[in-house]
Amino acid sequence: MSIEMQSHQAEAAPAEEPLSQWLINMPEPPTMWQEFVGYIRTNVLSKKRNKMKKKPSNQVYSYLKSVFPILIWGRQYKLNMFKKDLMAGLTLASLCIPQSIGYANLAGLDPEYGLYTSVVPPLIYSMMGSSRELAIGPVAVVSLLLSSMVRDLQDPVTDPIAYRKIVFTATLGFLVDFLSHAALVGFMAGAAIVIGLQQLKGLFGLSRFTNKTDVVSVLSSVFHSLHHPWQPLNFVIGSSFLIFILLARFLGKRNKKLFWIPAMAPLISVILATLIVYLTNAETRGVKIVKNIKPGFNRPSVNQLEFNGSHLGQVAKIGIICAIIALTEAIAVGRSFATIKGYRLDGNKEMMAMGFSNIAGSLTSCYVATGSFSRTAVNFSAGCETVVSNIVMAITVMVSLEVLTRFLYFTPTAILASIILSALPGLIDISGALHIWKLDKLDFLVLVAAFLGVLFASVEIGLLLAVGISFTRIILSSIRPTVEALGRLSKTDIFGDINQYPMATKTQGLLTLRISSPLLCFANANFIRDRILNSIQKVEEEEDDEQVKRAKVLQVVILDMSCVMGLDTSGVVALEELHQELASNDTQLVIASPRWRVLHKLKLAKLGEKVKKENIFMTVGEAADFYVRARTTSHDMC
């Protein structure tokens, strides 16, 4: 008997060792201030510190290299790469010119602003960006956003653009995370439909049209306008070229080598339609044409920027939303192509590059530029090697600004509408939506909310709904975390959720609970305490064996705190109350695998003394073994 006891003690000793050895001699966690300083050091100063090791003469150059990746890949740039980039750039330009004019139209700007936006931002981006395929320029969704949100302001060109650039770099690193994938899918689909409906204006050649973006206003506007006399010639030109572009795309999809056919189709349509109008004088028969495009390069627009005035608040809001959408789109597009080619996009560099591209753009009569999905795909199919294809495209557009503008005078607006319409199906990702439905019903709700919000209310309401629902989920999971009962998987030291592992066994007299919340704080401390007490009560009520009931159902409650990262004072109070309630009922509260900060807080709160140091264990298994062994020993002694 005494030998058996000794062996128990001998067994118990090494089990206790890790606790005394590791938990007690633990270093103190850093204070909030130390953490803050550390965060600043690693995130802001780290690059400098790394540089200090190198020779000072290299410092400037290596800093420049980190800001301008062109200095790195430019050295290895070879002629055969340039051949490929030249081809890709020219293909890109042929798609870019008509699209830019169309999107400028959609944004409510004169057509030359779209072309300007395809010159300066791509040039800047090619020096600073880390993507090799991304084609920079105006895109449909951001153009729609601008026109729909700026319509209440008096001066749509100067103010918002200017202010946007400032807000851009300052706010974005933080905000860009908050549009979930699902919200974007829904938002893009809704925006595509709204954009498509707006093209009815150009396609039918209507003069009076609503400037609201929701479906109801647009459709009623179309319906009213069709009662007035309208020009069927516009519709004939627009729809026939739309069919041509769609056929070209179909051909391109059937045979991957013919990728240049769909890429050239819009430019061919523009040239053909313009020639037809010019030769037949169709503009006198009611065909609407683009008319005045100012020739020449980008003009400086610094003097047009205004940073004061009554619209500043609204403009800031517009700027933030446009910036989020633009950057999210660019990074999403860039990342998906980078993954195909097997390299990694640097999110921070992308943000910097986009920010500077748009700041430079705002000073040279451009509006918002970002990465276009359709053009990036063309660029990729055309076999681009580096961002040099963007430079080629920018130079081509620049030349055509000088040469083609006179020619573009006669371009019918219906052709621009059909070019935009042909690009829209790519924005509606039905298989993506189905995938989301299968994976996560709540995410699908976010998607639907964003979609319907954009469609029937406005762009802002759609985004607000999506972000609101997404955050409600985070808050709910914080204030109502799960507390799971754990059981031991037979013959192992592993304890698992008894719902997940139905074969897990409970030990008589022991209840093991895991708190699945990173913070035990004011918002959930009472809830967690009550859940724990209820679980204990349930175990005691469910015990049918009268003998066990008379003795005592639960001797020990093991609290697995491995997922709890921190406590606040409410959390400490809740643990104290829990300890007291259990103690008054002769049940022991045991804490297993507490984290760094939690253990430190428990020490500070002197809760450690109340719970006693012997009642804190490294793992649930260790705690369970210790108590089972202790009970066996005491039974043996009886």
Next chain:
Amino acid sequence: MSIEMQSHQAEAAPAEEPLSQWLINMPEPPTMWQEFVGYIRTNVLSKKRNKMKKKPSNQVYSYLKSVFPILIWGRQYKLNMFKKDLMAGLTLASLCIPQSIGYANLAGLDPEYGLYTSVVPPLIYSMMGSSRELAIGPVAVVSLLLSSMVRDLQDPVTDPIAYRKIVFTATLGFLVDFLSHAALVGFMAGAAIVIGLQQLKGLFGLSRFTNKTDVVSVLSSVFHSLHHPWQPLNFVIGSSFLIFILLARFLGKRNKKLFWIPAMAPLISVILATLIVYLTNAETRGVKIVKNIKPGFNRPSVNQLEFNGSHLGQVAKIGIICAIIALTEAIAVGRSFATIKGYRLDGNKEMMAMGFSNIAGSLTSCYVATGSFSRTAVNFSAGCETVVSNIVMAITVMVSLEVLTRFLYFTPTAILASIILSALPGLIDISGALHIWKLDKLDFLVLVAAFLGVLFASVEIGLLLAVGISFTRIILSSIRPTVEALGRLSKTDIFGDINQYPMATKTQGLLTLRISSPLLCFANANFIRDRILNSIQKVEEEEDDEQVKRAKVLQVVILDMSCVMGLDTSGVVALEELHQELASNDTQLVIASPRWRVLHKLKLAKLGEKVKKENIFMTVGEAADFYVRARTTSHDMC
């Protein structure tokens, strides 16, 4: 050699078993809909289902017992218990009468409403409440809240009270969690100072006084009033009795048996001061007196309730805030005394009891009643056994409403001010604030924000600041979770944070990371993915051994997902991207101890096939062992 290999395989087989056995044959987690139904069933219908097992004749009675605890303890009630309760109740009444009149004054109501509030709510509470010591009636902080928030409304008596009752039961179970302990400490201290300053009006006998509550307005109001002629007699009476009450309390603290002296002091002060005024006709010499108190019991006030009107929105807001503060205070007070006596307060029962007490109160000319800390302490010291002391108190107050009101006509208002002032120090918990400072600096910030907000702006702004800061912390911890590198504690299977356990060892070629967030979702998926990739990069850069570097620094990255409860589509996308990036770099991504829902999502997303089933393990230790063993085997083979 071949024998060695066989033995490795033999060893590997049992390690794999748990995975194939448990992870793959796991039951499907419940869908969102099943969970919702389950939640409703356990939380709303559970009581009914339990009853079904018993005889139907007992059903009604046991339901009544669960609603009215008096039916349980009433049966065991004995005469000697009643003796104690009678003494405690009479002591309570002697403190309650002057306090009620004072608090009604503070709330901007006629004095009899305070007395009414000490009759009906305590009677209802005594039948439904689960606390034995809680003394119900008007309290200082809620009275201040009412007066400060109702001041903009035209009709301060009927509307808010009525509406409050409705909002009360409906909203509270959810909202009461959100005032953290720290926010309450700060709020109470700020409120105490504001209340004290407001008493200067009564103490100095001022006629014109601001109805704002912030320090600056009140002090400037006092300052301006003192320039006009004022009546020093008010100050003499008020301050001398304040000193008397404080002396009595000092005596009571020195000798615990003399607890009745501080409890009786306010009533004695009222009686003495009233007699002095009555006998000396001091009211003609400028001493302000209470004047009209309507005699008689509570009158029904149903006909005064209004549920429509222009103030409904504002009134609802006032109602919610008052209800939160009132309920939080009652439960906090009740719980602390229950812990001393070693029983447990049922939060839901308390909420029901408080709700019904106040609904009944609103129909009988009462304003907000809740548990008072000072009176509960007196009740406890007086040796109360059950809530019968509340019944005794209510009856005593009822009798005095009939008998004493004529006498109270001559009570000077200065004495009411000094009674309120004497109760305030108990609201300022300096040691509590120090404890919070020691434990958690951010909680202390919340405390200070609530304190300064109440003091210098308004009650609402103080609360808003506190709740805002508290929630910012939750949101921040959700969007910027920690990703920790883990190391093995020598000779165990335990993996711990290498910061917490500096002696933990890393294994060459393996990087083990733990995600400490319950949700891998849109708000943090990109951040977590980038953190993981950065950690990998850091490991590769830090490797100095050229030979290892040339071979390959990292072969396997083990992701400990034991704390991740759920994924949304953004989380799945992030994991997919991570897997692809690692695969393109010939590094294996291994997932260890995934939870139920996470594993299910991975299966749905077909990520399981990409990561391969062999790369999902039950524990980090198992995964690490498997890969170390696999590498040894392949080395042996070479």
